[in-house]
Amino acid sequence: QVSETTVDRDIDTSHMQVSKTEVAIDVVNMHKWYGDFHVLRDINLRVMKGERIVIAGPSGSGKSTLIRCINRLEEHQEGQIIVNGTELTADLKRIDEVRREVGMVFQHFNLFPHLTILQNLTLAPIWVRGIPKAEAEATAMHYLERVKIPEQANKFPGQLSGGQQQRVAIARSLCMQPEIMLFDEPTSALDPEMVKEVLEVMISLAEDGMTMICVTHEMGFARQVANRVIFMDQGQIIEENEPEAFFSNPQHERTKLFLSQIL
Numbered sequence: 001q002v003s004e005t006t007v008d009r010d011i012d013t014s015h016m017q018v019s020k021t022e023v024a025i026d027v028v029n030m031h032k033w034y035g036d037f038h039v040l041r042d043i044n045l046r047v048m049k050g051e052r053i054v055i056a057g058p059s060g061s062g063k064s065t066l067i068r069c070i071n072r073l074e075e076h077q078e079g080q081i082i083v084n085g086t087e088l089t090a091d092l093k094r095i096d097e098v099r100r101e102v103g104m105v106f107q108h109f110n111l112f113p114h115l116t117i118l119q120n121l122t123l124a125p126i127w128v129r130g131i132p133k134a135e136a137e138a139t140a141m142h143y144l145e146r147v148k149i150p151e152q153a154n155k156f157p158g159q160l161s162g163g164q165q166q167r168v169a170i171a172r173s174l175c176m177q178p179e180i181m182l183f184d185e186p187t188s189a190l191d192p193e194m195v196k197e198v199l200e201v202m203i204s205l206a207e208d209g210m211t212m213i214c215v216t217h218e219m220g221f222a223r224q225v226a227n228r229v230i231f232m233d234q235g236q237i238i239e240e241n242e243p244e245a246f247f248s249n250p251q252h253e254r255t256k257l258f259l260s261q262i263l
């Protein structure tokens with residue numbers, strides 16, 4: 001299921017500024033267990049503002065668990081996770097603030113089927129952030145234009161294609177004006193012809209300087225857009241490198257094996 005979709009234009013990453021001093025996410029000696037199962041083992045990952053990180057690795061290696069910990073959808077048990085300067089602890093009030101700053105897009109779009117696209121986009125801004133309806137709708141339309149489907153605003157999710165629904169899910173995250181976006185295999189549930197339209201939206205976010213962590217098997221996207229590729233296996237980060245070096249000169253046997261499936 002690893003694939004090499006490429007977009008049709010050259011992507012110039014030279015202007016995608018990565019801060020040398022501002023840390024967006026810092027994961028330090030982090031461990032997590034599900035019951036007795038040691039799912040994440042001593043994870044160390046520092047993400048600077050403006051970085052575009054791709055996380056790859058076999059199924060079951062802990063990729064989803066790692067990014068779910070960063071958004072506090074899962075709790076870690078040892079070590080630290082610091083997001084925009086706030087350490088994720090059991091202090092729930094601050095966790096809500098952190099969640100607002102970190103958008104997440106899942107494999108399955110998780111749109112509310114009985115609400116229109118516009119209602120899906122304005123629900124959290126109105127009820128969680130207390131933004132007036134008219135303003136929330138204006139913001140929603142702005143981001144629907146951003147993902148190139150403003151004409152779908154009054155339809156229901158079931159009337160849209162999978163690619164369109166995933167673009168709505170991305171727009172919904174953007175409506176909360178996050179500083180960091182986490183993507184968990186956003187294209188793996190899509191028919192092949194819809195992968196590109198979603199990758200295009202992710203690329204345009206990168207071009208705007210969004211800090212992004214993307215779990216994806218789209219190695220074309222990793223080559224074109226990531227500034228760092230991280231490879232996980234069995235709950236550990238076993239290799240990380242710039243895409244060029246990661247693909248041309250993998251260091252570990254398990255990375256070579258993984259890449260041999262696509263090259």
Ligand code: ADP
Nearest residue numbers: 034037039057058059060061062063064065066
């Ligand atoms: P990946 O995203 O790399 O496929 P996951 O993070 O989903 O990996 O899962 C890592 C491991 O943790 C797998 O062995 C999976 O079965 C296990 N796991 C995931 N979620 C849970 C859970 N809620 N309870 C128990 N085990 C889980």
Ligand code: MG
Nearest residue numbers: 063064065185
């Ligand atoms: Mg996963």
